Amino acid sequence: MNKKVVAIAVAVLALVAVAFYWISHRDRQSGVIVLHGNVDLRQVDLPFKDSERIAAVLVEEGTVVKTGDVLARLDTSRLEPRVRQAEAKMTAQAEMLRKLRNGARREEIAQARAAVAAAEAEAANARSQIDRLQSISDASKGRAVSATDLEAATAQARMSEANARNSREGLGLLLAGSRQEDIDQAQAQLDAAEADLALLRQQLKDADLVSPTDGVIRNRLMEPGELATPQRPVFSIAIANPKWVRAYISEPDLPRVNVGMPATITVDGAPQEAIEGKVGFISSTAEFTPKTVQTEELRTSLVYEVRVLVQDPRDRLRLGMPATVNIDTTAAPVSSNGDAAG
Numbered sequence: 001m002n003k004k005v006v007a008i009a010v011a012v013l014a015l016v017a018v019a020f021y022w023i024s025h026r027d028r029q030s031g032v033i034v035l036h037g038n039v040d041l042r043q044v045d046l047p048f049k050d051s052e053r054i055a056a057v058l059v060e061e062g063t064v065v066k067t068g069d070v071l072a073r074l075d076t077s078r079l080e081p082r083v084r085q086a087e088a089k090m091t092a093q094a095e096m097l098r099k100l101r102n103g104a105r106r107e108e109i110a111q112a113r114a115a116v117a118a119a120e121a122e123a124a125n126a127r128s129q130i131d132r133l134q135s136i137s138d139a140s141k142g143r144a145v146s147a148t149d150l151e152a153a154t155a156q157a158r159m160s161e162a163n164a165r166n167s168r169e170g171l172g173l174l175l176a177g178s179r180q181e182d183i184d185q186a187q188a189q190l191d192a193a194e195a196d197l198a199l200l201r202q203q204l205k206d207a208d209l210v211s212p213t214d215g216v217i218r219n220r221l222m223e224p225g226e227l228a229t230p231q232r233p234v235f236s237i238a239i240a241n242p243k244w245v246r247a248y249i250s251e252p253d254l255p256r257v258n259v260g261m262p263a264t265i266t267v268d269g270a271p272q273e274a275i276e277g278k279v280g281f282i283s284s285t286a287e288f289t290p291k292t293v294q295t296e297e298l299r300t301s302l303v304y305e306v307r308v309l310v311q312d313p314r315d316r317l318r319l320g321m322p323a324t325v326n327i328d329t330t331a332a333p334v335s336s337n338g339d340a341a342g
Helices: 002-030 079-102 106-139 147-176 180-206 251-256 296-300
Strands: 032-047 052-057 070-074 208-210 215-220 233-250 262-267 270-287 303-310 322-328
Touching: 032 303, 070 233, 079 180, 106 147, 233 251, 233 270, 233 322, 251 303, 262 303, 270 322, 303 322
Parallel strands: none
Antiparallel strands: 032 233, 032 322, 052 070, 070 208, 215 233, 233 303, 262 270, 262 322, 270 303
């Protein structure tokens, strides 16, 4: 009786072993590798570039956004007057530079010439006055003109000569125009004013928080009235394209899989609806590699990350969703445009 029980137990164990071997190797024999993983996609945390109070938040969680859509705005009540002030400063500096480059007007030159003529006439009159007084003094042997009058006339003549020289120098400066050093300085000041204005205008533009990509608002993290900073995201955006399934393949199956191989993805909620994809990445390093030298049994237990890129125009896959991947190792790899590579 005991021998019969033992024989039956051995037979059952043999059947179980055969069944396990067949189940574990049927996919390998059919050329299809089945992997299990989760849907993954990229996420963008989007903060403002400057620190200011939030004036408006324009989208809700779950909103589909396009590149360039305005998602939120900062309060610009203090920034806009600074922009106008910088515009006025730049305009004034530009006019100063234009004045230096154009030089004196014809009317200013004519006025300077008239001033020179008047000063020279006054100097000539002063010299004539000295000559007349000196002549009278000589004729009267100093009795008709006092020494004090001669000294006063001489001082007046010297002053008139100095005024005439000053007028001639002023006319020369007008005719020569502005110094190149003054023009260069005015140009540098204008460049600085333009740079300040450009920075303020960019800050005014950055007051609108713009979506950098197509995606879906996953989290709305701040509200109107809160103080935004470059370190605090206002939204997190899930990028819907590309999506992929992150799965892991065992070392014995690794040589059978290549980048570009076609794959189908199914999820538990719709197992009959297969979604097309292809192998987009195979890790070159094993996960959870033991630090010591592995035995042959340990090496066969190592797994490698595989990313299967998914075409999901109907947006059926969600971040973290469990998915089953079937990789057809007998099919030709798929090129980037979706055709089978020859």
